[in-house]
Every structure is written in C-alpha cells, then in structure tokens.
Amino acid sequence: MNLREVAMELDPKLKRLTLIQLAVPVTLLIVGIGGGLLQALMRAGVIQADSALGLGYYQGLTLHGIINAIVFTTFFAIAFGNALVSYALKARLNMKVAWISNILMLVGTLMVAIMVFAGEASVLYTFYPPLKAHPVFYAGLALFVVGSWVAFWNWIPVYMRWRRENPAEKVPMAVVGIFATFIIWQICTIPVAYEVLVLLLPWSLGWTNEINIELTRTLFWFFGHPLVYFWLLPAYVMYYTMLPKLAGGKLYSDLAGRVVFMLFIIFSIPVGAHHQFTEPGIGSDWKLLHAFLTFGVAIPSLITAFTIAASLEYAGRKRGGKGLFGWFRTLPYLDGDRYLFPYLFVGLIIFIVGGSTGIINASYNMNLIVHNTSWIPGHFHLTVAGPVFLGFIGMSLYMVEKMTGKEVKLKKLAVTVPYMWLVGLFIFSFGMMRGGLHGEPRRTNMGMTYLNPDSPLYRPEWEFYVLLTVIGGVILFLAMIVYFAVFFQTLFGEKTTEEKLVFPLSESYHDERAGVFANFKPWVIGAIVLILLSYIPVFIDVSRSTSSGAPAYNPHLPVPENQISGGSTEERVTESDGTASDKEKNDGETSEDGE
Amino acid sequence: MDKHEKRVIFASIGLMAFFFLAVILAVSGLGITVPDCITDREPFTEPEVIQLDETHYEVHSIARMWTFDPPVIEIPAGATLDIFLTSADVVHGFQIESRAVNMMAVPGQVTKMSAKFDKVGKYSIVCHEYCGVNHHSMEGVIHVRPVEDMPAREVSKAGSPASNATEGGAKL
Numbered sequence: 040m041n042l043r044e045v046a047m048e049l050d051p052k053l054k055r056l057t058l059i060q061l062a063v064p065v066t067l068l069i070v071g072i073g074g075g076l077l078q079a080l081m082r083a084g085v086i087q088a089d090s091a092l093g094l095g096y097y098q099g100l101t102l103h104g105i106i107n108a109i110v111f112t113t114f115f116a117i118a119f120g121n122a123l124v125s126y127a128l129k130a131r132l133n134m135k136v137a138w139i140s141n142i143l144m145l146v147g148t149l150m151v152a153i154m155v156f157a158g159e160a161s162v163l164y165t166f167y168p169p170l171k172a173h174p175v176f177y178a179g180l181a182l183f184v185v186g187s188w189v190a191f192w193n194w195i196p197v198y199m200r201w202r203r204e205n206p207a208e209k210v211p212m213a214v215v216g217i218f219a220t221f222i223i224w225q226i227c228t229i230p231v232a233y234e235v236l237v238l239l240l241p242w243s244l245g246w247t248n249e250i251n252i253e254l255t256r257t258l259f260w261f262f263g264h265p266l267v268y269f270w271l272l273p274a275y276v277m278y279y280t281m282l283p284k285l286a287g288g289k290l291y292s293d294l295a296g297r298v299v300f301m302l303f304i305i306f307s308i309p310v311g312a313h314h315q316f317t318e319p320g321i322g323s324d325w326k327l328l329h330a331f332l333t334f335g336v337a338i339p340s341l342i343t344a345f346t347i348a349a350s351l352e353y354a355g356r357k358r359g360g361k362g363l364f365g366w367f368r369t370l371p372y373l374d375g376d377r378y379l380f381p382y383l384f385v386g387l388i389i390f391i392v393g394g395s396t397g398i399i400n401a402s403y404n405m406n407l408i409v410h411n412t413s414w415i416p417g418h419f420h421l422t423v424a425g426p427v428f429l430g431f432i433g434m435s436l437y438m439v440e441k442m443t444g445k446e447v448k449l450k451k452l453a454v455t456v457p458y459m460w461l462v463g464l465f466i467f468s469f470g471m472m473r474g475g476l477h478g479e480p481r482r483t484n485m486g487m488t489y490l491n492p493d494s495p496l497y498r499p500e501w502e503f504y505v506l507l508t509v510i511g512g513v514i515l516f517l518a519m520i521v522y523f524a525v526f527f528q529t530l531f532g533e534k535t536t537e538e539k540l541v542f543p544l545s546e547s548y549h550d551e552r553a554g555v556f557a558n559f560k561p562w563v564i565g566a567i568v569l570i571l572l573s574y575i576p577v578f579i580d581v582s583r584s585t586s587s588g589a590p591a592y593n594p595h596l597p598v599p600e601n602q603i604s605g606g607s608t609e610e611r612v613t614e615s616d617g618t619a620s621d622k623e624k625n626d627g628e629t630s631e632d633g634e
Numbered sequence: 635m636d637k638h639e640k641r642v643i644f645a646s647i648g649l650m651a652f653f654f655l656a657v658i659l660a661v662s663g664l665g666i667t668v669p670d671c672i673t674d675r676e677p678f679t680e681p682e683v684i685q686l687d688e689t690h691y692e693v694h695s696i697a698r699m700w701t702f703d704p705p706v707i708e709i710p711a712g713a714t715l716d717i718f719l720t721s722a723d724v725v726h727g728f729q730i731e732s733r734a735v736n737m738m739a740v741p742g743q744v745t746k747m748s749a750k751f752d753k754v755g756k757y758s759i760v761c762h763e764y765c766g767v768n769h770h771s772m773e774g775v776i777h778v779r780p781v782e783d784m785p786a787r788e789v790s791k792a793g794s795p796a797s798n799a800t801e802g803g804a805k806l
Contacts, residue, residue: 089767097764163764169724169741170766252725252741292639317736319743322671330657334650341646345639398650403657404666407734411727411762478731480762484770496758496773549636580671587677589741592724594766597699599723 046441046539047126052134054442054538056141058530060118061435063145064111065526067152071106072519074099079467079512083505084486096484097161097594104164105155108270108423110148113183115431116273117144117190120217122438123276124194126540127211128201136193143186150179161594163482165263166239168255171591171600174243177235184228184235191221209553212296213544216276219300220269222563223307226570227265234258242591248601249588253320253581260311261574268307268336270423274430275299277383278347284545285380286370288354293547295346297556299339304562306336309573316406320584325576326403332573333401340394347387353548375450379543382433385457386426389464393421396472413504414475416482417468425464429457432522439530444538448528452521459518467511474504669737675744677720683707692716695774697726697739699766702759702774710781711754719745727762730776738763751778 074094080086081096089095094102117140125132153175154160160172166180198214234255241247279296283289290296312321312329355366370384371377396418400406409415440447447453471479479485479501488496490505555561590599660666681703684692691713696703698721709715719728721739728737730749737745751757759774 095767097767097769161767167725167763170764253743256725256740292636294635295639315738316668317745318738319669319740319745320671323668326668327657327661331654334654337650338643338646341649342639342643345642349638398653402653404660404668404734405657407666407668407736410736411729411738478729478760480727480729480760482764482769483762488770488773494771496771549639551635584671584673585742587742589723592699592766597723597766 046537046541047129049442049538049540050125050131050134053121053125053132053137053540056134056137057118057122057438057442060114060121060141061439062530063148064106064114065432065435065523067106067148068111068519069523071103071111072516074103075107076512076516078103079508081484081486082490083509084490085509087486087491089484089487095158095161097163097482098155098158100482101155101161101163102152105151107428109164109183110151112270112423112427112431113187114144115435116217116220116269117141117187118438119273119276119431119434120194120221121190122442122540123213123217123542124197126542127213127544128197130197130201132193132197136189140186140189140193143182143189147179147181147183147186150175150182154179165259167259168239168242168250168252169589169592169599170594171243174240177240177243181232181235181240184232188225188228191225194218194221209293209557211280211544212290212293213276213280213542215297216272216279216300218559219304220272220276222304222559223265223272224269226566227262227269227308230258231262234262245591245601249590251581251585252589253318253585254578256315256318257311257321257577257581260314261308262311263314264311265307267419267422268303270427272300272303274383274386274426275343277430277434278343278387280545281543282347282380282383282387282545283350283354284543285377285383286351286354287358288350288545289548290545291346291349291353291547292549292551294549294551294553294556295342297553299342299346301556301559301562302339303336304559305565305569306332306339308566309569310336310401312573312577313401313403313406316403317410320581321577322580325573325580328573329577330401330403332569334398337394337398337401340390344391344394350545350548351384373454375454378447378450378453379433379437381454381457382429385461386429389421389425389429389461392465392468393418393425396421409475411481412475413471413479413481417471417475420464420471421468429460432526433457436526436529439526441539441541443530444534444536445529445532446535447525448532449525453525456518456522456525459514459521463511463514463516463518465511467508467515470504470507470511474501474508477501477504479504666734669745669747672744672746675718677742677744678718679722683709686716689713690716692718695719695728695739696722697728697761697765697772698722699724700761700768700772702728702761702772705774707774707776708784709751709776709778710784711778712750712752712781713778714748714750715776716748717746719747724765725763726765726772727760729760729762731758731760733757736762751776754778754780 077091077099081091121132121137154173160176162170162172166172238250238255242250279290310329310333312326313333315321316326351370352366355369358369360366360369371380400409400418436447477500488494489498490501491497590601593600678694681696682694686692689712691709693707693715695717719737719739721741726739728739733749735747735749737747739745755778757776761769761772
C-alpha cells in the first residue's frame, strides 16, 4: 500500500516476536477453521458420526472455540498492541518483558491444546463445571491469561513516559483504543482467573470435593461478555484510526472516537448477567438491571456507525462521488494496493446485523426465545467471526507485509476474501438464526439424532436451515483457503523492500479538545463503581440460593468421578475413556439413537 | 462537537430507551418474565407431577445425563404447568418447543417457569446445554391430552405447596 505513511525504523527483536505472535495463531487457525467446517457437516448430518478425522464432535467444537475465539484473538491483540504502541508513541518496548508474556502464552496454549487433543478436556471453550477437564487444561488457561496481562503491563511505563514528555498533547487515538481494550481485559479476567485457579484447579486435582456451580457460572460471565469487547475493540481501533485513511479521507470526529472508547470501559463489564437470564440463583430484577446496562453498551456502537459512515462519505466525496449516495460508488472496494480496506469495510457491514441481533439477545424476556438455541452462534459469528475476524486477518497480512518488507502476493485474490466471507457468513448465520427460532439447540451434534431420519428425535423441519449452514460453511472454508494461500505465500516470499514499522493512521476532520475524555482515570473509577453496584446483589443472590455444590463429572460418564471405583483420578479417567466395553455399556443404557 | 453528531448521540440514547421501555411493557403488561432467584425450595431428588387443582399442575423435573425425569409429563389441555427444574449432575438446558419456556438446570439450584398449554399435542423438551457425549440424545416430552382422556386423579388441596405432594399429589 502506498499511502505516504511516516514509517519508523523497526526493532528487529520486535519483528521476530510479532511474526511469531501472528504466524503461530494463523497456523493454528487451519485446525480451527477446518474444525468449523467439520462441525457444520456433522451438525447437519452430512457426516453422521460421533467423531470425524479422529476428533469427537464436542472435542472439535472445544478446539474451534479455543483456537479461533481465544488463542488467535488474544495473540493478535497483543501483537497489534505491541506494534501500535511502539509506533504511535515512537518508543521501544522492553523486549524481555514482551518475551516473558509470549512464552507464558505459548506454553499455556500448548498445555491446553495437548489436553484437548488427548480428549481430556472436551468441555467447550466455556469449560462449565461440573464437567471436568484435566488439571493441565486449567493451568494452561491460567498461564495464557497471566501472559496476556504481562504484555499489557509492559505498555504502561511507555505510556506514562509519553504523557510526562508530552503534557500538552492528546494521546494518539490508536493508543487510547488499545489501552481501553486491555483495561477492560485486565478487569474482567480477574474473576475468571479466580474461578480457574481457586475453584476449578484444586477441584480438578481432587483436593476439593465440590464447588458452587452457579458461582462459577457468574464468575465466568463476569468475564464472558467483556471478552466480546476485548475482541471487538481492536477492530474499532482500525475503524477509527485507519479505515478513513485507507478510504482516502479523514476521521469525521476525533472526539467521537474518544467518547466511544471511554463508554466501552464503563459499560462493557457490568452486563454479564444478560447471559444468565434463564438461570436460577439471580433475582429477575438484577437481571433487568444488567439488561438495562447492556442497552447502554449499544450506544457507543451506534455512535460509531454514524462517525465511520460520515468518514467514508467524506472520503467518497473527495474521490469524486456526487449526490446523496454517489460517494458510495467511489470507495476502493477492490483496490489491490489498499487490500486492507475491504477487510475493514466488509466487517462493518456484517456488524450492522451482528450488533442488531445482539440487542435482541439482551432484551430480557425476548431472550427466552433465543437463549442457547443456534440463534446465538448465528449471532456471534456475525460479530467475532465478522468484523473482528476480518479485521484481524487483514491486519495480520498488513503487519507481515510491512515488518518483513515482503509485498503481499496475489493481491487480486486477497481482496476477494472478505466478500466471499460476507456471502458465506450471511448464508451460514441466517441458517443458524432461523433454525434457532425454530428451536434448534446450539452446541449439539444434531446429525446423530435431530437430523437423523432413523432417530425418534428426528426433526425434518430443521433440514432446510442446516442445509444453509452447510452451504455457508463451505463458502467460509473456501474463503479461508484463499486467505491461507495469500498469507503463507507472502510470509515465505522474497523481500522486496525495507522492513518498517508503520500503520496508516488517519487525520481528523473535526479535531477538538478531548476534555474529560482525555484521561482514563474517571472512566475506570466509573466502571468499578458500576461493577460493584450491578454485581454485589448478584453474588448475594447466588450465595443465598445455592443449596449444595457439585462433584466432578467426566463428559463420558453419568456418574461422579469420585464414585468410580479404583485407581487415582488419572487412571480412572483413562480407564473409563479407553475401555470400549465400558463406554458401550454406558451408551446403551442412556441413549436411544442406536449408536 | 458537530451538530449532526450530537443529534446522533441523542437519537441513539432515545432508541435504546424506547427498546427498554418495550421490554418493561412486555414484563408488566404481558407478564413475560425470566426465572427469579429461588431461596425457599431445596433441590428435590424425586421427580413428580402434582395436580394442584383442576387446571393447575406442578412438575418437579430432574435433568440428568442424558434424560429428563419424568421423561413424559402428562397434563390436560388448558392446564397451567409450573415447572420446577433442577439437575442431578451437570448443567443442562430445558426448552419447550414453540413455548417461551427456556431454563437452565443447575445442580444445587431450583429454576422455575410457568406455561399454559391450550392445544392438545406432544411438545418436546430439548436439552440445549452441552452436558457430555450424549447431549444430543437428551429429550423429554410434555404430552397435552384432551381433558376427557386424562386418567382420573386424586386432586390435592387447591394451591397446596409441594410439601403436601406426598399426601395428596398424583405421582407419575
């Protein structure tokens, strides 16, 4: 791309680290994306089996969720943040600390991956107890999260120094955005770290017998919804600070971006109970409060829709577009030299539907129609697999190009990926959401029962919707094959120009004083106050409604692990897993589908 | 801040306020609400269907890997069913086909929702939370029968709570 950016000299250590942080997760995505296609086929009954290619359906689903939604996104957010903070603040990071973070995360990923592949952690990416995974799985998750904290802590001194040296200047918007992302992450991962380290790990080791299940769920969703903004905000950083320039214009309003990021800090956490509307243990009035606050977190996204559209209109008119909608025709939709534009633009279009369906989910009693149906994955594929995923893979390609000095190969193909993705995703998610409204459950190997004509549970009326998800899934898979070809050809191609550290940062059209939006402090304090107000009553309800805890269960057996006789925990698990007769007996007793 | 931008911020707040008002109306006007926090009932270990009066039934449903207990809930057409749900092992889901009944079964907790069934037929209950390797085969049924087809039952005192079930309630 030739956008006359001001490039910076690239620290070779940062280059090496960043390439690892981008290439390792993109390589893992091959498994995650392939797994996604397999699940679409198995779910629809095209492949009618408990497992395919040696991976059980629920084991594959665990991998799909963890790789695509946790590992890929977190590594990317850190690689992007490291480079962006260095570039926007013109500073060097402490590379030792950055490496400590990276090693913790790589080791954590490896521990989790080994346990999932070994079949010792088929608990899905939400790891809801009392289904139990191997202790190494929980330890790996904890290392991964702590590693991500270390990466953030490494930016703080650089930021403080910049503030000291530039007291009169506004902090660059890119830094505000990426700091907002990681402030949210830092706050929301504390309860889930508590869940994993204090509750789940000792319990999975057999040191404690029972844990409070509703408490673990509430701690998880304290983290689970802000997680969505941890995914989304790096994409917002790209929309505010880069998309206007890629389009050939300016950001319509600098202040709007700052308002939006601060509002996200306030509203993205005290909303988690909207994932728990159908659960016991939390008063319905507190659930309504969380619904109300969730509506608050929609406001910054609505502002963003306006500001980014206005920025694109400004760019379109500068490019010669006339009339009410004429500007829309002049944007660089298929310009190979600005391949990043379609990745971001298409993500925005997808997010119009993704965001609107999210408001439906948050709508308290309307949630009864959609909760845990396939509507939900239909919705969140339009967010995390839409603007987030496209922004992240597009930016990964851009960062590899700039940092290696290897011009992107197959640019004409690279710009088609987002459009293929758009078509595939809309078909897929439409199928999932409509099916969900007709009662299709999520996270269910429906090919074995609900979409198996020989099963008493057969639901012929769902066939059409799962057919759509298969068609959509195949298109999504093909789009990714093209992306992988472009990414790896570029990565392993020959150097054509200088290695540099650069991002296409936009100027602002309206550039006002940031005032109260210039500092994080009041917003972080506001967030903590709101969290306390909205969560204290929830935790009180959980504690007074819980009568008993639950022992650990292996996903393969309907009896608690501590009632299975003989051997240590480890031996018992492998025994019950590995012995064919044991499993057959158990299946025969409990399922009616004649597996 | 530019005047268009200000208008958009006010419009955004207005839109979300309107949506929230619609939710409140659906709660107070139509009475559609979500499960509340229950502190006065211990999770039960015996599944049962209790007839409270002519048209009011109560079920104690236990979700377990990988069945619902009772597997079939029989009620007459026109009956209102209070569903109390718990889990005997892991977390399960409980969703009734074409009804706004959607609950989680959590061990150590009781979830409650009610629904009225006017039309005769079989309504399947789907477990919609992953609960182990046979999750996809876990299903229950609510069988709504014509009133005259219902077997004669001893009717318990009207509105009697669950604790009286053992004396007067009809067990399934």
